[in-house]
Amino acid sequence: MSHPAPAAVRLKRDCRRPLIRGKAGPQDGKEEGTALRFTKMQGLGNDYVYLDCTKEMPKDLPGLARRLSDRHFGVGSDGLICICPSKTADFRMAMFNADGSEGEMCGNGIRCVGKFVYDKGLTGKTNLTIETLAGPKALELRTEGGAVSAVTVDMGAPILEPERIPVEASGSDFIARRMMAGGREWEVTCVSMGNPHAVVFVPEVDSLPLAQLGPAFEHHPSFPHRINTEFVQVENQSTLRMRVWERGSGETLACGTGACASLVAAVLNAYTAPVATVKLLGGNLTIRWDREADGSDRLRGGLAVLKNTKQGGFGVRINDNFLKLPGSYLFAEIDRRVGAYTREHPERDLVRLGIGDVTLPLVPAVTQAMHQAVDEMGQPETFRGYPPYRGYDFLLQAIVEHDYRARGVELSPEEVFVSDGAKSDCSGIGDILGTDNLVAVCDPVYPVYVDANAIAGRLGNYDRQAERWERLVYMPCTAENGFSPSVPDQKVDMIYLCFPNNPTGAVATREQLKAWVDYANANQAVILYDSAYEAFITQEDVPHTIYEIEGARTCAIEFRSFSKTAGFTGNRCAYTVVPMELERDGAKLNALWNRRQCTKFNGVPYVVQRGAAAVYTEEGQRQIKETIAYLLRRCERPLYLAEDSRRNGLLGVL
Numbered sequence: 260m261s262h263p264a265p266a267a268v269r270l271k272r273d274c275r276r277p278l279i280r281g282k283a284g285p286q287d288g289k290e291e292g293t294a295l296r297f298t299k300m301q302g303l304g305n306d307y308v309y310l311d312c313t314k315e316m317p318k319d320l321p322g323l324a325r326r327l328s329d330r331h332f333g334v335g336s337d338g339l340i341c342i343c344p345s346k347t348a349d350f351r352m353a354m355f356n357a358d359g360s361e362g363e364m365c366g367n368g369i370r371c372v373g374k375f376v377y378d379k380g381l382t383g384k385t386n387l388t389i390e391t392l393a394g395p396k397a398l399e400l401r402t403e404g405g406a407v408s409a410v411t412v413d414m415g416a417p418i419l420e421p422e423r424i425p426v427e428a429s430g431s432d433f434i435a436r437r438m439m440a441g442g443r444e445w446e447v448t449c450v451s452m453g454n455p456h457a458v459v460f461v462p463e464v465d466s467l468p469l470a471q472l473g474p475a476f477e478h479h480p481s482f483p484h485r486i487n488t489e490f491v492q493v494e495n496q497s498t499l500r501m502r503v504w505e506r507g508s509g510e511t512l513a514c515g516t517g518a519c520a521s522l523v524a525a526v527l528n529a530y531t532a533p534v535a536t537v538k539l540l541g542g543n544l545t546i547r548w549d550r551e552a553d554g555s556d557r558l559r560g561g562l563a564v565l566k567n568t569k570q571g572g573f574g575v576r577i578n579d580n581f582l583k584l585p586g587s588y589l590f591a592e593i594d595r596r597v598g599a600y601t602r603e604h605p606e607r608d609l610v611r612l613g614i615g616d617v618t619l620p621l622v623p624a625v626t627q628a629m630h631q632a633v634d635e636m637g638q639p640e641t642f643r644g645y646p647p648y649r650g651y652d653f654l655l656q657a658i659v660e661h662d663y664r665a666r667g668v669e670l671s672p673e674e675v676f677v678s679d680g681a682k683s684d685c686s687g688i689g690d691i692l693g694t695d696n697l698v699a700v701c702d703p704v705y706p707v708y709v710d711a712n713a714i715a716g717r718l719g720n721y722d723r724q725a726e727r728w729e730r731l732v733y734m735p736c737t738a739e740n741g742f743s744p745s746v747p748d749q750k751v752d753m754i755y756l757c758f759p760n761n762p763t764g765a766v767a768t769r770e771q772l773k774a775w776v777d778y779a780n781a782n783q784a785v786i787l788y789d790s791a792y793e794a795f796i797t798q799e800d801v802p803h804t805i806y807e808i809e810g811a812r813t814c815a816i817e818f819r820s821f822s823k824t825a826g827f828t829g830n831r832c833a834y835t836v837v838p839m840e841l842e843r844d845g846a847k848l849n850a851l852w853n854r855r856q857c858t859k860f861n862g863v864p865y866v867v868q869r870g871a872a873a874v875y876t877e878e879g880q881r882q883i884k885e886t887i888a889y890l891l892r893r894c895e896r897p898l899y900l901a902e903d904s905r906r907n908g909l910l911g912v913l
Contacts, residue, residue, distance in 0.1 A: 297327070298375060299334060302367030304512030304541025308334050309375050312341040312353070321359035328357035328508075337508045340368050342376060348390040350376055356507025360485075364393035364453040366412060366515015373398040374407040393453020414516065417523045417548075418451035425455065427481045434527050435599040441475035446599075448524035455486045456520035460528065464492045464502045473504025489517045493530045495721065496584040500538045512541030522546040536582065580716045585726070619889070621826050621870070622882035628873035632866040646862035649853070650677025650834070654868045657875040658834060662819070668806045674838055674849060676856055677863050677871075679831040681791045681820040685755075686711035687859070688787060688816060688835075691851040693844075696752035699732035701744050703762055705789070708755040717753075736763055743771055746778045754779060756805075757789040759796060766801045772808045779814035783843065786815040791833075794824040794887055812838040816848070825874045825883055832863055832871045 295317075298309040308327045310317065317323055324339035326332075338356045345351035352372050354362045369389055376382050377400055385400040394415060401409040421428040426449050428436070433449035448458045457476055461467065467490055476488040485506040492500040501521050503514040518537040525531040526548060533548040601607070621629075635641035649655065655672035663670045678684050686707050694716045700708050709731065712718050719730035727733065732751050734744035742765035756775065758767040767775075779786050788805045796803055805811045817836040821827035837849040863871075873879045 297334065298379075299336065300371040300375065301541075302370050302513065302515065303539055303544065305365070305367035305514060306336045306512075307338050307340045307354075307365070307368050307371065308336045309371065310339070310341045311375075311379065311381070312343045313350075313381060316341070316343065320353065320355055321361070324355035324357065325359045337505070337511050338362070338365075338368075340365070340372065342372055342381070345390040348388040348395050349382060349384065350387070351390040354391070356505065357509070358507040360507040361392070362454060362507065364391045364396070364516055366414060366452075366517075366519060367513055368515075369396055369398065369412055370410040370515065373400050373410040373412075377402070377407045391453065412515070414452055414519050417520065418453075419449075419527075421449070424449050424451040425483055427483060434524075435602070437603075438479070438481060440479055441472045448527060449486075450520040450523045452516040452519050454516055455482065455484060456517055457482070457486045457488045458521050458524035459488065459490050460524075460530065461490050461492055464490050464500055467502065469502060469504050469510045473510060477504060477506045487514065487517055487520075489514070489521045489524075491521045491525065493525065494538075494585075495582055496531050497535045497582040498538065499525055499531065499535055502540065513539040513544075515544065518544045519546055519548075522548055532581070534577070578714065580714050583718075583721050584710060584713055585721050619826055619886055621830075622879065622886060624873045624876055624879035624882050625825060625870045629866050629870040632869035636866065643865045646865055646868065648676075648857050648860065648862055649673070650675065650863065651865065651868050651872075654872045657872050658819075661875045661880075663804065663806065666803055666807060668804060670806070670836065671839070674836055676835045676837065676852060677868065678833050678835060678856075678860065679863055680822070681789060681818040681833040681835075682707055683860075684818050684833065684835045685787065685789055687855070688852070689715045689717070689753075690855050690859075691848060692753060692785070697730065697732065697750070698753045698755070699734055699747055699751040700755045701736050701757065701760065702733040703736065704755070705757060705761045708787075712753075736760065736765065741765065743767060746774055750782050750784075752782075752784050754784055754786045755789070756786055757791075758801075759792040761789075761792065766796060766798065768800055769802055769808065772802060772805060772811075776805070776808045776810045776814060780810050784814065785841070785843065785848075786811075788815050788817045790817055791820040792823055793819065794883075795891065797891070806836070806838075812840045814841065816841070821871050821874065824887075825871070826886070827867075827871065830867050830870065832867050 296311070298311075300307060300309055320339065320341065327334045327339055328336045330336075336357070338354060340355075341353040343351040343353055350372065352369055354365050354368055356362050369391070372389060373387060376387070377385070385402060387398045387400070389396050389398060396415065397413040399411040399413075400407050401411075418424060419432045419434070421430060421433050424433065426433050433447070435446050435448055437444055438447050439445075445459050448460075450456050450458060459476075469490070472490070473488055476482075477485050479486070487506050488504045490502050490504075494500055499521055501518060503511055503517045505511050505514055505517070518539065521537055522531065522533075522535050525535060526533055534545070536543055536545045636643065649672075652672065654677060655675050658675055659670050659672055676684075685705075689711055696717060698708075698712050698717055709718070709728070712731070713721070713728065717730065718728035721728055732747055732749070734747065736742040736744055742760065742763040754775065756767070758772075759765065775786060778784065786805065790804060793803050802808060805815045805817055815838075818833065819836070820833040821830075822833070835852070837852045839847065839849050841848045874883055
């Protein structure tokens with residue numbers, strides 16, 4: 260694996276203390292013993308007493324760990340770590356918890372081992388292998404001024420099989436399973452990082468009574484070797500807040516293996532990306548999971564502590580706007596919940612109301628055109644390579660004639676850009692618009708509009724309590740206003756409109772759209788008009804394109820899709836219209852979008868564009884209209900499940 264940036268560790272103190280034999284404490288009146296040289300170190304407040312045992316090993320290490328760890332009569336620590344010789348690695352780490360039980364591995368502890376052996380002159384190497392009960396671990400040391408300033412640990416691959424964690428359970432994993440502990444039911448994901456972890460996701464961690472909950476998990480009959488338990492709050496897609504109860508030690512300020520296990524569990528449950536910052540009581544760790552598939556649906560690769568954010572960062576910087584995103588992407592969250600339900604109820608057939616996939620296949624006119632195009636691609640005379648950036652002329656002309664001129668709207672092919680989906684263009688259009696623009700969206704909303712602008716940095720910070728972005732104008736769509744938002748009473752710059760609306764199904768009349776066009780032109784705003792469901796409009800007074808409205812060519816960009824119209828969800832074809840008259844800041848947006856597409860997009864395949872063009876043939880139109888009529892007959896009106904978009908409500912589909 261590639262080595263990430265290092266994480267800092269601190270040397271706390273180095274001293275001699277009497278080693279007390281027998282009962283420790285002033286009450287017995289006996290303080291006999293021998294001098295013991297030890298070093299006290301901490302990583303993020305995860306503190307251990309370290310002994311150099313390369314020449315001599317003390318007796319009764321479990322008892323020694325208990326005496327030294329006592330915070331009243333001993334040194335006080337989370338446990339004892341001995342640095343020992345190894346036949347298979349540079350050194351061996353023997354780790355004992357505060358109660359004297361031997362642990363397999365400690366992420367923060369092994370980072371301190373790296374600093375100890377280098378700073379004490381036991382090695383001059385900056386790349387080490389440390390033997391542990393959890394297997395060998397690779398360390399990379401960063402030095403400054405002859406001392407270690409930071410340590411990177413390759414934690415190895417996570418273990419998910421219950422029998423290897425171990426957990427008393429059947430199946431190939433223990434992900435999002437229900438279990439009783441402490442008098443209530445929890446959803447638990449178990450992971451081993453060489454030592455066992457139970458990860459429990461909770462709404463908030465600060466008020467949890469860990470003194471009661473920790474032992475309930477640690478000594479649960481499902482965990483034959485006891486278990487470390489992480490209680491994790493998901494702040495956003497790249498940030499976790501964690502408290503940990505370590506077996507044999509109780510609640511500690513940090514746990515490196517626990518932070519790694521928490522990231523694994525968060526990824527497996529679709530809460531975060533494979534890189535996330537874990538906030539612990541003792542500080543923050545950023546963890547990366549280099550995840551690969553080996554063909555058997557098992558995990559390979561490694562986990563590594565990237566950096567201790569209390570000490571400052573190293574290396575490449577990330578776009579921290581990703582860290583502000585609340586929870587997981589909506590459809591990923593839906594997939595997680597569906598997956599969990601399916602595992603618990605394999606006998607149930609589910610009707611999915613998440614992503615609006617189609618239920619009918621491509622019509623014959625489309626598939627015949629695609630078959631012919633495939634044959635052409637197999638002949639030297641008719642083979643085609645990269646497509647034109649805007650799209651093939653045969654498709655551009657068909658779009659202009661059938662979708663616009665037939666409705667009295669004049670467009671030129673140069674104003675149309677064929678793409679791989681309306682989602683791609685709705686999210687990508689922000690590339691040509693300034694990050695200080697104020698954005699307005701309908702509420703509830705298709706989440707792509709919001710997340711794309713959050714990633715770009717337009718929305719400021721996310722208020723988790725209010726469930727709102729600080730720089731986003733929410734336009735309520737409720738039964739009281741007919742699910743049609745009012746024109747804002749403040750100046751906004753970018754306005755996302757979707758009609759027929761996803762998820763409410765509402766449509767906009769000519770009068771309503773005219774009000775929006777007038778507002779945009781008066782305020783030099785841009786309307787981003789998503790018309791993916793245009794084919795399902797049946798009312799005569801409802802425009803099929805915003806360009807039916809006078810003045811729209813100077814203020815609106817329109818997104819269209821073949822996904823819902825013609826069943827192209829698996830083939831990916833759409834188009835965006837940017838009129839030549841649309842200018843802002845002295846620049847033509849058509850030219851800017853063309854430059855953006857030429858840079859970031861290589862065009863839609865010839866075979867797919869031939870299929871899209873077949874939609875506009877006489878036979879294609881007849882077959883498509885039959886499909887749409889069939890779908891409309893299946894329901895007197897569209898079916899939707901919709902909640903407030905900020906609360907991860909389900910998006911309905913036509």
